[in-house]
Amino acid sequence: QSALTQPASVSGSPGQSITISCTGTSSDIGTYDYVSWYQQHPGKAPTTIIYEVTRRPSGVSYRFSGSKSGNTASLTISGLQAEDEADYYCSSRAIGITYVFGSGTKVTV
Amino acid sequence: HVQLVQSGADVKQPGASVKVSCKASGYTLTDNYIHWVRQAPGQRLEWMGWQNSNSGATKFTQTFQGRVTMTADTSMNTAYMELHSLRFDDTAIYYCTRGSGTSLFDYWGQGALVTVSS
Numbered sequence: 001q002s003a004l005t006q007p008a009s010v011s012g013s014p015g016q017s018i019t020i021s022c023t024g025t026s027s028d029i030g031t032y033d034y035v036s037w038y039q040q041h042p043g044k045a046p047t048t049i050i051y052e053v054t055r056r057p058s059g060v061s062y063r064f065s066g067s068k069s070g071n072t073a074s075l076t077i078s079g080l081q082a083e084d085e086a087d088y089y090c091s092s093r094a095i096g097i098t099y100v101f102g103s104g105t106k107v108t109v
Numbered sequence: 110h111v112q113l114v115q116s117g118a119d120v121k122q123p124g125a126s127v128k129v130s131c132k133a134s135g136y137t138l139t140d141n142y143i144h145w146v147r148q149a150p151g152q153r154l155e156w157m158g159w160q161n162s163n164s165g166a167t168k169f170t171q172t173f174q175g176r177v178t179m180t181a182d183t184s185m186n187t188a189y190m191e192l193h194s195l196r197f198d199d200t201a202i203y204y205c206t207r208g209s210g211t212s213l214f215d216y217w218g219q220g221a222l223v224t225v226s227s
Contacts, residue, residue, distance in 0.1 A: 001170060003153060034212035038154070045204055045220050046146075046154065051213040089154050093212050097168055099144070101154040 004029065004090055004102035011108040017078040020105045022090035023071060028100055030071040034093035037066060037075045041086045050075060077107070085109045111135035113205055113218035120224045121195050128191040129221045131205030138181060139163040142208035143188040145179065147201040148220075155201075159208060162188060195225045 005023040012018040022035070029035055037050035048057055050066040053073065063078045073092070077084055090102035116130040131143060145157040158169035162181035169177055178191040188205060203221045206214040 032212075036212055036214065038214075040154075045217040047217065048214050052211075055213075057213065057215060091154075091156065091212075097159075098170055099156040099159075099212075101146075101156055104153040 001094060001098065001100050004092060004100055006088075006090060006102040006105045008103075009106045009108065012077075012080045014080055014082065014109060016080050017076060018080060018107065020075045020077075020088055020090075020107070022073040022075070022092075022102045024073075024092055024100070025071055028071075028092040028094040029068065029073055031095070032093040033068065035066065035068055035073040036091045037064070038089045038091070039084075039086050040089065046089065080109055082109050111207070111216045113207060113216055115203075115205060115218040115221040118222040118224070120226055122227055123195055123197060123225055125195050126191055126193045127195060127223050128189055129203050129205075129223065131188045131190070131218050133186045133188070133207070136207075138186045138188060139183055143179075143181075144206050144208050144214060145177075145190045146204045146206060146214075148204070149198065149201040152201075157190070157203075160188060160190075192223075195223075197225050199223065200225045 035053045038046040040046040049064045053068045054066045065076045088105045112134045114132045139162045142159045144159045160167045160179035167179045181188045205218040207216045209215040
């Protein structure tokens with residue numbers, strides 16, 4: 001199963017908003033509203049920041065928001081802060097009760 | 110307080126097997142699925158599969174079919190992932206993560222580095 005497609009890098013200035021795209025197919029994102037996003041700082045385990053396309057786990061900042069249209073999901077980070085500099089990955093439920101991750105995006109503030 | 114604590118780093122030769130443990134605390138292992146995710150050095154996250162410690166059911170991505178075994182010792186509240194016939198490109202950090210509902214991976218282990226080297 002091929003990885004979901006994300007831009008390799010996205011950058012922004014403090015206070016700005018940025019959006020990361022995640023493109024899949026009709027076998028994953030296009031069929032299931034089970035898209036998640038993860039933040040990973042260097043040397044650390046990932047943490048989940050968005051699940052089921054738009055939901056935030058308890059404790060995650062409101063500055064993170066998710067959306068989906070067709071085969072593409074998006075993560076928007078508003079009010080960019082230095083601590084948001086990290087790698088971001090999307091994932092989606094796929095056919096056969098499997099899951100697939102994205103290629104990853106490095107965010108630079 | 111939910112925690113997943115994984116076994117330590119390991120070095121294996123090509124062709125060998127490695128078994129990574131994931132000890133759950135703060136909840137009962139059989140109440141949730143455990144998913145396994147790996148990350149090769151400098152590479153993306155890769156979903157490997159899930160296990161249901163209550164029923165014993167497992168599901169793996171095609172990449173690992175026939176090479177991975179996922180088991181659990183419910184008395185120890187611990188899940189295990191064993192990867193066989195190791196290759197150099199299996200060198201990676203292996204994470205366990207708790208599945209909550211259909212798509213939320215809400216808690217992650219700290220990761221276990223497996224190095225395949227001759």
